Amino acid sequence: MYSFEFAKPKTIDEAVAALAGEEAQALGGGQTLLPTMKQRLAAPATLVSLNSIPEMIGVCVNDAGHVCIGGATPHAVVAREAAAHYPALAALAGHIGDPAVRNRGTIGGSLANNDPSACYPAAALGSGAVIKTNTRDIAADDYFLGMFETALNEGEIITEVRFPVPQKVNYQKFVQPASRFALVGVFVAKYADGVRVAVTGASSDGVFRWAEAEAALNADFSKAAIDALSPPEGTMISDLHGTDAYRAHLVKVMTGRAVAAA
Amino acid sequence: MPKDHGIGASSKRREDVRFLTGQGRYTDDINLHGQAYVHFLRSDVAHGRLNKVDTSAAEGMPGVIRIFTGKDFEGVGGLPCGWQVTDRHGNPMQEPAHPVLAQGKVRHVGDPIAAVVAETAAEARNAAEAIVLDIEELPAVVDMKKALRPDAPKVHDDLSSNLCYDWGFVEENKAAVDEAFSKAAHVTTLELVNNRLSPNAMEPRVAVGDYNTGTDDSTLYTTSQNPHVIRLLMGAFVLGIPEHKLRVVAPDVGGGFGSKIFHYAEEAFCTFAAKAIRRPVKWTASRSEAFITDAHGRDHVTKIELALDAENNFTAIRTETYANMGAYLSTFAPSVPTWLHGTLMAGNYRTPLIYVNVKAVFTNTVPVDAYRGAGRPEATFQLERLVDKAARELGVDPVDLRRQNFITQFPYATPVAVEYDTGDYNATMDKLLEMIDRDGFEARAAKSKADGKLRGLGINCYIEACGIAPSALVGQLGARAGLYESATVRVNATGGIVVMTGSHSHGQGHETSFAQVVADMIGVPEAQVEIVHGDTANTPMGMGTYGSRSIAVGGSAMVRATEKIIKKAKKIAAHLMEASEGDIELKDGQFTVAGTDKSVAWGDVTLAAYVPHNYPLTELEPGLEETAFYDPNNFTYPAGAYACEVEVDPETGKVTICSFAAADDFGNVINPMIVSGQVHGGLAQGIGQALLENVSYDENGQLLSASYMDYAMPRADDVPFYQVDHSCVTPCTHNPLGVKGCGEAGAIGSPPAVVNAVIDALHRGGMKHVAHIDMPLTPARVWSAMHG
């Protein structure tokens, strides 16, 4: 790790101002950023911690009935406080990493990072969430632009994420044995206006919606509808932990299981 | 009634008080006055010509004290290899030089090129980044069979090829073995890989070198399993420091599993640099460095065949193994695939003819050496997978086939040069079957099936050779060391006892179990006995801890030294009680004269030894301190039977372990709780190898599994609650405690049980085309095999 300055703003405005500085970078839980800095692969001049901004931490339900999660809310808090409002989301948060990761890592950090194997991107895309930043609201469908790529601009902060609550929902995570990130994770959510199926871990383009599965489930929300499909096509990841064919197969299996469990 | 103290009692591990409360003193806790820090600049290519190392910009960086490169070590020795193997043709193995810092070439990712010594660790690292390297990258060899092709790039230009040795064992039996195969009623063949593992001790390696200008003494504090061995190797072969001027201290050590046996470049560097700059020099490995510098384990590619007669008796075994040495010969690397592997190929079975061929190969990878079990897990895995496959091919019960071929008469001389002194393989198999409710398996399988899962049961045996080893024998086999152990028992005036042992504990609980032995022999409370180890300045020359040798060899030395103590104490007691020495008895810390009511206490005798006012000074020296060296007559042969039950998810290939049972014969057991703990840890590592762990290189020699993001260590929820039993006891016949050793058994016996169970599950599920799956049995691999 190289030396850096550390800023600890108390408000979003102060944070935005601090991030305007040269080579400043936002710090959420540091669960991705700090290891990268330790390996000297990142060298921000200033780290702007978002962890002391009260308006960015916590879980609530707004008038529209959406579950709103502050951008700097740790996974452990979501696991606890969202349980009553959106159990599937709370369960997803409760199975990220280990207790230390959950106590530090934040939803904003996870969505900003957009790791192709992370869980929250599947929840956000699968729920049709709105990603609120200091400047605008971004629909999840417009937010994820590929592996580690998002619609965020330089210095833009995720302040809140709003999740419409589905009628039926389930997240199936098949873990990569070493990291226990998702080797494949499938988030299936049934809303009044349709079913969304978001897949993480599988594609080298990052999280994606499996359109054929959504169409099939819109016609018949059952595991049998998935069994009839072929595995999704596309640019599946092949690595030490599984080939592209295996991942495609898992997408189908996990989708079927999510539907059955929803 | 279980005993509550002494031999056989489950005394609580006394060392855990400090380990669990953060009061352990590990090497990284040692910080010396004026200490500087070293950062190693390591190769990021697997193979390359080192044209230039330009340190000029780095020299001027803040905090830099001195930068060392291979040039600084030109007059210094290289890292030695402690075992010379002789090949099939009677020639010595090819033995390349192993410089402390790379000279001319780099040969694996992680090979150290330069060392920056600076005021702080961060400054050392900053300066290392400013070193400019001119490396001409060369094609790398990673795959062993490709490395042996005539046109393969050579890891060492001055060797004739990448072949370290081609070993045949027993070479004289080869023709007879081939003939037995030509006459066999059935031959079972299996090709398999024993996957490469990274040892991953919880404590990464650390070295602190110190030099005293006033006395010209050097001291090395290091994470070692055998400080005397490091002192000998580093002093005599690398730095030319005589042993009386060199002290090596291995304080609390947080796990080793073999990886801290070997003498590493960083140890020699810190000792050398401390003298060069006249300041202590410290190195602490990062976890990333551990992955590319700690010697790896296993990495065998094997073809094994079993010949059987028409009655299913084993008539011959033939193997051909390629064993990866990595880029250099680590300290004991050549012995692992040969004498620690070939000699175990008989397993628990009466196979009259065996031929083992091993080709050891240099590649552009991290050196490979002993890792928990060292050679014996490789032998057990091939043999026990093979016997399972044979049973399946012959349509016989795998337990029956094993029992039919068990060795039942002891001592038993195997065709691979060792003599099992004792054992009872039917007893451990009976115990195992009692533990696992084999009859209930079908019902459990039916329940799994109803849940959409395939259930399988895998059973296997194992034998290992522990308590290494008779020095004269290993000398004939190429060891450049003796393998005795030592102990000094120092009794203080008021009766307290300090035992200084050449064994070393890095988690095994020696301080507890060794104290139990000595306390039991004398009849004093365990708390009256203190165990000291790990410092060459205050312990007798010892060979350290590995190969499950500590209780068998180190414990025996302690018994011998304690016997000497008791003998002398009896003389003193006889004098005090005016009786004859032959009539003195020692029980519960009291000396009595047989047939009388006379007695003196242990404390009276020890006081007399040091305050010899009433003492036979003309016949006996004052004081009470004795040393013994114990050289074993034979290896010890723990053995047992293991069973694993798994569920396979046919949709994903995921394997879940439902239960695991281990029935071991360790001979006499000193502390059953510690022994169970050793088995638990070994099982976790064996299950880790079977299901999760794999060191993976790409074809350019880049390490793909270079962090825990990609190298899967077993976690608590990957393993079941184990059933372990060590109540089957055939005491070792040739050491005074009748003990055999238990440290490696779990890691040796468990991988075949897991794989046998998965293959069983797949066959029961109708996938009869799956004869074998190479470890680790990850979901992806199992799924591919199912659909292959």
Ligand SMILES: Cc1cc2nc3c(=O)[nH]c(=O)nc-3n(C[C@H](O)[C@H](O)[C@H](O)COP(=O)(O)OP(=O)(O)OC[C@H]3O[C@@H](n4cnc5c(N)ncnc54)[C@H](O)[C@@H]3O)c2cc1C
């Ligand atoms: C051992 C381990 C296991 C893990 N397992 C899982 C898993 O199973 N599933 C999973 O989904 N994740 C997993 N993670 C990732 C973890 O959940 C974190 O969410 C993730 O690392 C990033 O969150 P963070 O708050 O720590 O962000 P940081 O590391 O602090 O930051 C990451 C990036 O996001 C930026 N950033 C942070 N907060 C914001 C914000 N509010 N607005 C804009 N940009 C921001 C930072 O500048 C940086 O670029 C694991 C991590 C570890 C270390």
